[in-house]
Amino acid sequence: MSILVYISNVNGKIKKQSLELTSYASAMSKSTALDVCGVVIGDIEDSALDELGKYGMGKILKAVDAQFNNRVNRVYTRIVEQAARQLNAQYILFPDNNEGKAIAPRLSARMSAGFVPQVMGMPNSYEPFVVSKRAFTGKALARVEVQTKVKILSPMFNSFGLIEFPKELLIEAFTPEIDEPHSRLNIINRNLNEGTISLADAEIVVSGGRGMKSGEHFSMLEALSATLGGAVACSRPVADAGWRPADEHVGQTGKIIAPNIYFAIGISGAIQHVAGVSGAKCIVAINSDPEAPIFDVADYGMVGDAFKIVPELIEAFKAHLSDHS
């Protein structure tokens, strides 16, 4: 019997979320004595998977077929289901991202398995199985009891962290039986953001709001983000105005992120915005209005003009980083 981790394969690379999910599964295996296994789909070198052993992965089923490189959620669901049945998985873990959101509910229906998205922290108990999840756009935690034999969980990114549980890793080829067309769609072109840290993976996020006045002024936030090795995000009006791409918008109707540090710069802190970042470990707010609601949720606040403070911060961080390099 096992705990099965769905390993996201992005162009032959694994995401940090998969390392965190593996740590999470390894912590669960301490309480359940179940083996930690994984399934990965599409072209990927074994060497790209080795790191998972460091976090407690014992075995990976690797489903490689050129047809699997175009992700078709219906087919991926069938593959994970077959892997789960082969490994007698009691728990199946998905990342809380678009992939998890597309596959986990389908799998839940196919396997009659209870599914809990947006899981926060480790299970509260195993008999009965109770786990906490985000509720009411992050304003509350709900404790959920799952009564089905197989349970599917999507832990929130960065809600657990990376913990090493070194294990010898075995990678096995896996040939699922797919008796339906792999795709009814032809993907003609894919445009990927190369060389940037994705918002979901970023440990530091530098986010700007309407207080930045225009899209051009975001170059300042890009410079701060580059200095710190982070990613840039924005509030919804900024994306709506076309100052930044729509996929950078965080909040209730955008991405939900939980970085270690979230810089909210020229952002008022409306409840719909905070809903997307309340999981951040530390919020640093820069706002010229001392009454801005963002200061109610910020761990550190600077009252003042972002156009003066941000360049000074960049210089200070650069000096600090060069002293410590």
Ligand SMILES: Cc1cc2nc3c(=O)[nH]c(=O)nc-3n(C[C@H](O)[C@H](O)[C@H](O)COP(=O)(O)OP(=O)(O)OC[C@H]3O[C@@H](n4cnc5c(N)ncnc54)[C@H](O)[C@@H]3O)c2cc1C
């Ligand atoms: C159903 C619904 C869903 C929504 N979903 C989202 C969502 O997912 N994400 C989201 O972000 N919003 C969402 N909104 C919009 C949300 O209610 C707010 O309108 C929005 O978050 C405000 O964006 P902002 O903070 O950038 O702008 P503003 O509220 O205009 O705030 C700008 C801030 O910049 C400060 N400022 C101005 N000049 C400077 C300066 N020079 N230096 C420093 N600070 C300065 C101001 O003091 C102010 O606090 C949603 C709204 C609704 C109704």
